[in-house]
Amino acid sequence: MAPQSFDMIVIGAGPGGYVAAIRGAQLGLKVAIVEREHMGGICLNWGCIPTKAMLRSSEVFHLMHRAKEFGLKAEGIGYDLDAVVKRSRGVAKQLSGGVAHLMKKNKVTVVMGAATLPAKGRVSVKTDKGVEELEARHIVLATGARARELPGLEADGDLVWTYKHALVPPRMPKKLLVIGSGAIGIEFASFYNTLGAETTVVEVMERILPVEDAEISAFAKKSFTKQGMKIMEKAMVKQLDRGKGTVTAHIEVGGKVEQHAFDTVISAVGIVGNVEGLGLEALGVKIDRTHVVTDEYCRTGVDGLYAIGDIAGAPWLAHKASHEGVMVAELIAGGHPHPVKPESIAGCTYCHxxxxxxxxxxxxxxxxxxxxxxxxxxxxxxxxxxxxxxxxxxxxxxxxxxxxxxxxxxxxxxxxxxxxxxxxxxxxxxxxxxxxxxxxxxxxxxxxxxxxxxxxxxxxxxxx
Incomplete structure (x- = not known):
């Protein structure tokens, strides 16, 4: 059977991919999008959006405790973690459904399955029903990234969590260790600390929120400490000894190794690009430390192949991915867009x-x-x-x-x-x-x- 033919195929339906597909369709291109799991990608389903929904719950909880300051009365304040999670999942579901609707509205062909690139201009998708073959002169890689797992610190979903487990927690942590103080680590630390978990944050760099201005980091540290968090900078988790319902963390700080016991660990030590299993190396795509190397227009150097968003490197932000998606679609349609400048992209962290x-x-x-x-x-x-x-x-x-x-x-x-x-x-x-x-x-x-x-x-x- 001859492959289905398109002007542009997008692989991955996160905030980079689905936006690229919509812009391509607006410009009159015939577009297909391939998605392995969920419309909206990590951002909508397991990242930006559900975390903000959960953080909003903890913010309201924090304010309820301050009711007296505002001349209000609130007694018997408590929370139901399952209900907090349920609200967060509902928000994610609503938005994911919204993306599916936008694909339909813009007449983008959606193919659910895992993609590989067997040859230039070809995409093979393994679906529930078998294999679908697609072809296009222009292919956009928007496969995103996943949590980096450090050897010995791998998540098990019980004692050691990634961001995914932390969004649908099996229980409320009492003593929590968060490894990594970038946006993801600090947001979860903030959420669980506000709900009453005794929280420790370990950061390998010399200060928390290491990409921020030093004064802001120092202010944040003071604030978090005041809220009862324990912050350990220039520190490294060397190993985790897992017991029954408890984890002993060996933390190296100031040249000494200390042992601390926790009941839950959240690992937020960065991300790795989803570059495997696509057939990129065979096509001649350059990959550097799990990220596809591109020029300022997201071109990979392989004719007709582009990479946008997290797979194309820092800053790992949804809004960067979306803008790159629009730029690439305009380029493919024959336009002359401006490249996205990383230094013009704002970073936001929704801790308290x-x-x-x-x-x-x-x-x-x-x-x-x-x-x-x-x-x-x-x-x-x-x-x-x-x-x-x-x-x-x-x-x-x-x-x-x-x-x-x-x-x-x-x-x-x-x-x-x-x-x-x-x-x-x-x-x-x-x-x-x-x-x-x-x-x-x-x-x-x-x-x-x-x-x-x-x-x-x-x-x-x-x-x-």
Whole structure:
């Protein structure tokens, strides 16, 4: 039987793949998408979305405990972990169904199964019914990534969990160890700590949230410690001894190995790209440390083959994948899109307090040879933050002293994951300090702190 023919085939229906398929269809291409497990990929089903749903539950729980501060009464406060998880799964299901609907609406052919690339321009899909053969001049790899497993620290779903187990926990941890303090590790640490687990976070780098600005990391550490978390930096889990209902972790810190007992361990030590079993090596695709090597337009160097999102390397963010998907679809349709610039992509972490950033940290800006002007503004100086009962946090802005270019912005505190977008737009429009100073921010809002932080960089701050 002759293979089904398309203009573009996308492998993987996460936020990179499904967005690429929609944009391709909008541009008049005949598009097929192949998905092995769930529409919406990890992000919608086992990542960004369900974790935010769970974190929202813990945030409300935290606020309920503070009812008295707000002149309210809440007694007998408790939670039902199964119900929290059920809500989170329901949110994920609703959105996954939404993606399936969008595929239909945009007339994208969906093939459920595992794909391989037997030859250039060919995709073979192993489905429930057998094997389907597809062909297209343009193939987009959007197969994503999975949790990195370190030898000896592998997950078993009982005592040692990956993010997946942590989203549908078999029980509530009492003594929890989280290995890794990137976004995933810190979000789970925040969730379980708020619900009452005694939580320890171990980070191998010299500080938690290692990709963030050093000042923000330090602020976060102080905040988490105040909430009862134990933070161990420059520390490494060497081995886990699993017993019945207990795990003894051997943690090397300051040249000594300490032993600590836990009932649950969450491993969040990074991710590896899903590059195996596709037949990429035979096609001549270059793979570096589990990621497909691409140029700035996501081209792999093999004619007609592109790679987007997590499989194409850092930053491992859903919004990066989506933008790359749109760019590649436009390229395939004959357009001239701008490449996606990694330094223009904001990172958001939904712990309590939230963390968000875009552009260069102060250290990176100096390393790159910039003479910098730095501004800071604390939440305690903002009327809306105090009215919300959220006086803990800060905003930090970094400018090039010579040109006034906004090099980076870093925030910690309530709702900063929503605020960061103001600076992202500013950077996209190549704003200078003068533009930002002349912008009228509405009052009373948290966003006024963004204005004040800029003013502070130039010695003009009003409210501190």
């Amino acid at each position: 307090p939230q963390v968000a950033s875009v552009g260069l940290t102060e250290a990176k800006a100096k390393e790159a040879g910039h003479e910098v002007k730095v501004g800071r503004f604390p939440f305690i100086g903002n009327g809306k933050a105090i009215a919300l009962g959220e006086p803990e946090g800060m905003i930090k802005t970094i400018f090039d002293a010579k040109t006034g270019e906004l090099l980076g912005a870093h925030m910690i505190g309530a709702e900063v994951t929503e605020l960061i977008q103001g600076y992202v737009v500013g950077r996209q429009l190549e704003t200078t300090e003068e533009d930002l100073m002349n912008t009228v921010f509405p009052h009373p809002t948290l966003s006024e702190m963004m204005h004040e932080s800029v003013l502070d960089a130039y010695g003009r701050v009003i409210h501190i």
